[in-house]
Amino acid sequence: MPGDFDYALVGGGLQNGLIALAVRAHQPDARIAIIERAPALAGNHTWCFHDSDLPPAMAAWLAPAITARWIGHDVAFPGHRRALAGGYACVAAEDLATAVTAALDQPGSALRTRTSAETIAADHVVVRNPDNTTETIRASAVIAARGPDAAALDAATGWQKFLGQEVRTTGPHGLVRPMLMDATVPQVDGFRFVYVLPLAPDRLLIEDTYFSDSAHLDAAHLRGEIGRYALAHGWPIAEVLREETGVLPLPWRMPDDLPAAAAPLVAGYAGGWFHPVTGYSFPIAARVAAHVAARPAADLHGADRGALDDLARQQRKQLGFALRLNWMLFRWFPPDQRYHVLERFYRLPEATIRRFYALELTAFDRARILIGRPPRGMSWRAALALGEAR
Numbered sequence: 001m002p003g004d005f006d007y008a009l010v011g012g013g014l015q016n017g018l019i020a021l022a023v024r025a026h027q028p029d030a031r032i033a034i035i036e037r038a039p040a041l042a043g044n045h046t047w048c049f050h051d052s053d054l055p056p057a058m059a060a061w062l063a064p065a066i067t068a069r070w071i072g073h074d075v076a077f078p079g080h081r082r083a084l085a086g087g088y089a090c091v092a093a094e095d096l097a098t099a100v101t102a103a104l105d106q107p108g109s110a111l112r113t114r115t116s117a118e119t120i121a122a123d124h125v126v127v128r129n130p131d132n133t134t135e136t137i138r139a140s141a142v143i144a145a146r147g148p149d150a151a152a153l154d155a156a157t158g159w160q161k162f163l164g165q166e167v168r169t170t171g172p173h174g175l176v177r178p179m180l181m182d183a184t185v186p187q188v189d190g191f192r193f194v195y196v197l198p199l200a201p202d203r204l205l206i207e208d209t210y211f212s213d214s215a216h217l218d219a220a221h222l223r224g225e226i227g228r229y230a231l232a233h234g235w236p237i238a239e240v241l242r243e244e245t246g247v248l249p250l251p252w253r254m255p256d257d258l259p260a261a262a263a264p265l266v267a268g269y270a271g272g273w274f275h276p277v278t279g280y281s282f283p284i285a286a287r288v289a290a291h292v293a294a295r296p297a298a299d300l301h302g303a304d305r306g307a308l309d310d311l312a313r314q315q316r317k318q319l320g321f322a323l324r325l326n327w328m329l330f331r332w333f334p335p336d337q338r339y340h341v342l343e344r345f346y347r348l349p350e351a352t353i354r355r356f357y358a359l360e361l362t363a364f365d366r367a368r369i370l371i372g373r374p375p376r377g378m379s380w381r382a383a384l385a386l387g388e389a390r
């Protein structure tokens, strides 16, 4: 017996937003429900990705949600600066929310905000409505993507924490390409870098970011750092337009069976569909979305289940290597020396760097990343004491 919907998507953030857009593009008549506990979709994020992260077929249906796009980007370390050719793009939460709302505005689909999922099963979700009543929503495929949660991942982890401010500068700032990592700043509280996106001639997103041992985020201090950084670069701030923060687990150990293809599908960051070293989840979220959209809802765990198993297996394999890199980064290098690892990484061929971000590393790439003189700053004592085991 068919359910109320083809897809019940629990959590209206990045992962399920991309799934909704992909499904609408490939299955125009699909009945999609999004269940989101917040008053609005997508939260408060600026999500970015490299052009090379996306399956080519996705570019078309993602286009309406793209907020800004650049050709090339830069990185800077104390001993190495580099201009990379790869394109970079960002999706602001409000643009994703607008595109997803339009995709759901069709008979048979539903956007349920202020509604919290209490029980999530393979073919139904029990929700608590804004008026405190409960209700069962049935669907052929249930996909839960409820966001980053170290406890849900059962992870041994470091943290990527950051505060970003979108600012209007007093005059044109002159920056034309994103600065993905400016690690020439003082290295305190872990690997630290400033991330800068030129959103308009007088508008920047400036994020102060730390790969830290602690999840504590001192927002007031980071605001001060952003102000000082902007001033030092000749970009006096006229106005802070908005602010976003993140504290993301960067684990070196997770359960071996994550991500899994079992129903209900646990997708997004909480399901292990993310990059443990960068904290990015856009690339793999896009691939999961393309995968879900390519088959009818009933086949996701049914007739075509092998394809989902394959996707989960590929991600587990990539995760294994990335978790090992985090182990080395967080356990073998003192916090103020971690930047050496990234500085060395950014001397690799650009194609390897692209595949690293996309979590599509080949065996040759993996060897390239590990082989050779270890980066400076490594604590041999820590490495020998901790051994190879995770």
Ligand SMILES: Cc1cc2nc3c(=O)[nH]c(=O)nc-3n(C[C@H](O)[C@H](O)[C@H](O)COP(=O)(O)OP(=O)(O)OC[C@H]3O[C@@H](n4cnc5c(N)ncnc54)[C@H](O)[C@@H]3O)c2cc1C
Pocket: 010, 011, 012, 013, 014, 015, 016, 035, 036, 037, 038, 041, 042, 043, 044, 045, 046, 047, 048, 049, 115, 116, 117, 118, 145, 146, 147, 148, 244, 245, 246, 247, 248, 267, 268, 269, 270, 279, 280, 281, 282, 283
């Ligand atoms: C500020 C910020 C910026 C980031 N920038 C990037 C970036 O540039 N590139 C990148 O690749 N990654 C980025 N990330 C990392 C990662 O991509 C994001 O965390 C991403 O939002 C994860 O997607 P998700 O769908 O798993 O979770 P989310 O986008 O967090 O969505 C989860 C949703 O589920 C809802 N929810 C939770 N529980 C329930 C429930 N019981 N019932 C109903 N709804 C529920 C939440 O309210 C939320 O809306 C960023 C993270 C943050 C915090």
